[in-house]
Amino acid sequence: MSSVEDVVLAEAACVILSKQQAPRMYWVKQSLETRARYSGSELFKDLNQMTLTLFHVNQAAESGRRNFSKKVDKDVMYGTAGFREKAEALDYIIYRMGLLAVLRAKYKNAAIGLMITASHNPEPDNGVKLIDPHGEMLEVKWEKIASALANASDDKLEEVLDDIVKSESINMSREGCVFIGQDTRPSSPSLARAAVAGIKVLSGLPTDFGVVTTPMLHFFVTCRNTQGAYGEATEKGYFTKLSTAFNKLCASVKLSGNYKPHVFFDGANGVGAVKMKALAGYLSENLSVDIYNKGSGKLNYMCGADYVKVQQRAPSGVPAPPGERCVSVDGDADRLVYYYVDEGSVFHMLDGDRIATLIAGYLMELVHASGLAINLGLVQTAYANGSSTHYIANVLKVPVACAKTGVKFLHEKALEFDIGVYFEANGHGTVIASEKTTRLIKDTISKTEIPAEQRSAAEGLADVFGVINQTVGDALSDLLLVEVVLRTKGWSIQDWLGTYVDLPNRQLKVTVKDRRVIQTTDAERICENPEGLQKKIDELVAKYERGRAFVRPSGTEDIVRVYAEADSQENTDRLAALVAQAVYQMAGGVGEAPTLP
Ligand SMILES: CC(=O)N[C@H]1[C@@H](OP(=O)(O)O)O[C@H](CO)[C@@H](O)[C@@H]1O
Ligand SMILES: [Mg+2]
Missing domain, CATH: 3.40.120.10 (Alpha-D-Glucose-1,6-Bisphosphate, subunit A, domain 3)
Incomplete structure (x- = not known):
């Protein structure tokens, strides 16, 4: 047995003894005694594991209570985009996600990513999501574990962590490598520090990449876990891989027809602008990029891919001449939409x-x-x-x-x-x-x-x-x-x-008491609950040429989303509003009822 493990065991005993947790104290004492007798045997390894877990879990809970106490009573949920909240309510969640990332890394025996961002949401918001070993989103089963950990009261933290380690049979002596990235929000650096604190208290190994786009962090995680087969886990490695293939493809095609190798780029005042500037340096004459909304304005405010898509209008701050090809990215640069404004000032989107x-x-x-x-x-x-x-x-x-x-x-x-x-x-x-x-x-x-x-x-x-x-x-x-x-x-x-003509469409939001009452099936196209709502939607849709509509609870906001399309914008807007009214009436609407256009 190494002296480091001796110290860990001794410290574990002290911490737990000092908290006078009688059953645990007895257990640790026993494990220490048994160690002497069975040193070197399998049984010893198990006991050593358990003691290590106890020590770490206890330290994590202590430090959490001391430095990152839980501020809100409201339950939060790890949704499609991880946790998203107002930044000031996030430090304890991110500390706990630092803990969870280490447990996940030890469980998978691979590096895990932890990205601090609220993507297209307003600047005062922030969020966190974990990235699995091959760059995928966190496994659904662990989303539930993440929610349970985030919602545990301070005094239950130790118990919940202990449960995770036991139920997932996590080998605590493995390395817990976590890659951290953050967007450009003012709240991100201090939240990243909370993540690092959580990672370190469980003896994980944080690698902080600083300000990066979300997809860059996914790329780095994959590179690391494929031992470099996917690429090199550095910014240079990322830019080089993309640009080398791009430049090669461009070299194989002569410029022809109506294509001009130039775009106007809306960076949403976020990380996309910073990284596009760096990437542009690798593209030689194959593409020139004029970058706007580089960060002097508010993040995502009247600009960015979500604004352009939802408002169906050009962002402010991009002085593109009529007919010119423009793009917008969102606050963490994982979304892209194209658009242009024609000679008659009509906006056209290519989503x-x-x-x-x-x-x-x-x-x-x-x-x-x-x-x-x-x-x-x-x-x-x-x-x-x-x-x-x-x-x-x-x-x-x-x-x-x-x-x-x-x-x-x-x-x-x-x-x-x-x-x-x-x-x-x-x-x-x-x-x-x-x-x-x-x-x-x-x-x-x-x-x-x-x-x-x-x-x-x-x-x-x-x-x-x-x-x-x-x-x-x-x-x-x-x-x-x-x-x-x-x-x-x-x-x-x-x-x-010109390849095809989009059908007019409209998205609306309806606030209800509890959005979970809306239950859907068939890839969210059919609403099974509340009873009768789908029948009502079918009746409304049948009245409109090329009509289609569906409703679903948002995974990122406390609202129900309504989508409709039909042969004209006027009909679409009316259909959307009628469906929104049906949701309001049948699914417990709160606040002002939706009105017809
Ligand atoms: C209609 C819509 O755009 N929904 C978005 C939005 O999810 P909601 O569950 O609809 O809130 O945010 C998700 C995360 O960014 C994104 O994946 C999804 O497409
Ligand atoms: Mg995004």
């Missing part, structure tokens, strides 16, 4: 559905040209515009699947295809390839007996997977891929918009 169709169409062409038997599919949510679904299925002839809102559900569904493209209408999405497909593409490139054209298409596919961040939707990486496709096709943004 996640458009990006998905553009990319899926391009990939389908490469797959056909490569002659490979690859099953390509596209995953959307119920929020996808009906016209986009029709275009993908009937014009591009790419199979479409529908998943529940929330990236992890889309990602999961996309895994069912050899190559899965997934995008939420709000601009969050990416492309993933199965291991088998990645291998097949690689093998094809190296087989000289395969015709050169097919090999070159396979090389194109390989380069697409160099540009795209497969770990998660990534605004910067998606931007590069969209630019490659437009360049290849020789398209202006107007040409791209």
